[in-house]
Amino acid sequence: MEMTLRWYGKEFDTVTLEQIRQIPGVKGVITTLYDTKPGEVWSRERIKAMKDEVEAAGLKVAGIESVNVHEDIKLGKPSRDQLIDNYIETLKNLGEEDIHMVCYNFMPVFDWTRTELARKRADGSTVLAYTQEAVDALVPEEMFNSISSDTNGSIMPGWEPDRLAHVKELFEEYKDITDEDLFENLKYFLERIMPVCDKYDINMAIHPDDPAWPVFGLPRIIINKENIHRMMKMVDNPHNGVTFCSGSYGTNLENDLPDMIRSLKGRIHFAHVRNLKFNSPTDFEEAAHLSSDGSFDMYEIVKALYDIGFTGPIRPDHGRMIWGEKAMPGYGLYDRALGATYINGLWEAIEKSHERGV
Numbered sequence: 001m002e003m004t005l006r007w008y009g010k011e012f013d014t015v016t017l018e019q020i021r022q023i024p025g026v027k028g029v030i031t032t033l034y035d036t037k038p039g040e041v042w043s044r045e046r047i048k049a050m051k052d053e054v055e056a057a058g059l060k061v062a063g064i065e066s067v068n069v070h071e072d073i074k075l076g077k078p079s080r081d082q083l084i085d086n087y088i089e090t091l092k093n094l095g096e097e098d099i100h101m102v103c104y105n106f107m108p109v110f111d112w113t114r115t116e117l118a119r120k121r122a123d124g125s126t127v128l129a130y131t132q133e134a135v136d137a138l139v140p141e142e143m144f145n146s147i148s149s150d151t152n153g154s155i156m157p158g159w160e161p162d163r164l165a166h167v168k169e170l171f172e173e174y175k176d177i178t179d180e181d182l183f184e185n186l187k188y189f190l191e192r193i194m195p196v197c198d199k200y201d202i203n204m205a206i207h208p209d210d211p212a213w214p215v216f217g218l219p220r221i222i223i224n225k226e227n228i229h230r231m232m233k234m235v236d237n238p239h240n241g242v243t244f245c246s247g248s249y250g251t252n253l254e255n256d257l258p259d260m261i262r263s264l265k266g267r268i269h270f271a272h273v274r275n276l277k278f279n280s281p282t283d284f285e286e287a288a289h290l291s292s293d294g295s296f297d298m299y300e301i302v303k304a305l306y307d308i309g310f311t312g313p314i315r316p317d318h319g320r321m322i323w324g325e326k327a328m329p330g331y332g333l334y335d336r337a338l339g340a341t342y343i344n345g346l347w348e349a350i351e352k353s354h355e356r357g358v
């Protein structure tokens, strides 16, 4: 595995490349052109400038999170063909700049949903949290207002104001879209992009839906083992793979995370590792990465990745806000650095135990 940290670019991130470089074992960043809109072509020049900046700081671009998929592609509208052509152009430009992993998602409207961005935990840290009861009590437009009012001044990925300006119309458009339609539209998209992925050896890594069940009546398909295997079989190409995000699949306690990882050997192109603390099956908060702070056995998760021979980029995921830091919720420096160090420690212990046969 290759330890990385997500970085939004110097215009948008409170964390600097210089800080990231000092986290032991972190050699690369997962980044994006945060000011591009879904459907836009990423020019070779801009990709190169981003790469040069990262490399000048002694790091590498280990992959992109995300190249967002335009809603018209998810909806299967006639305009999708042009938008997919643009996506292919972006992939080609990334491939020519030697970038070979692209994370994306196929979630309608919202990238992810939380009902609190700063729930206070017993240790005084604050974390993102979710309760189904709070979601059920909200209309989607209010959801957007509550998210945007509590972000420490950041633009949250997936909650960009211009995307959300059309939230009502989008809900109307998704009214008749079923899970089957969404699978069909994903298949169409993947079949069109696989040739460029084959040519440039680009691993596409679909991010799971978060939480891993339908929210606000919208269809959601990347939620469990059965559906990811269906997705991989329907376009059976090793470049059609997944981002294994423990915190997203883990929202549904029925998902057996180590078992899912083991079933995805060779098709996990990117891993997000984090822990959640469940107060009830529909009330969870993000925890420190350490197993004992949350509900997951992080040793078993990292061991499963080790056992399948995972070599791709991995990153700590959302961190708690600690030590007075002000940053985009989930994306401060301190707790993610602790997370990276913890995952590195687990990996080293698992690797050495294996090598020494203990």
Ligand SMILES: [Mn+2]
Pocket (backbone or CB within 6 Å): 207, 245, 247, 248, 272, 317
């Ligand atoms: Mn994730």
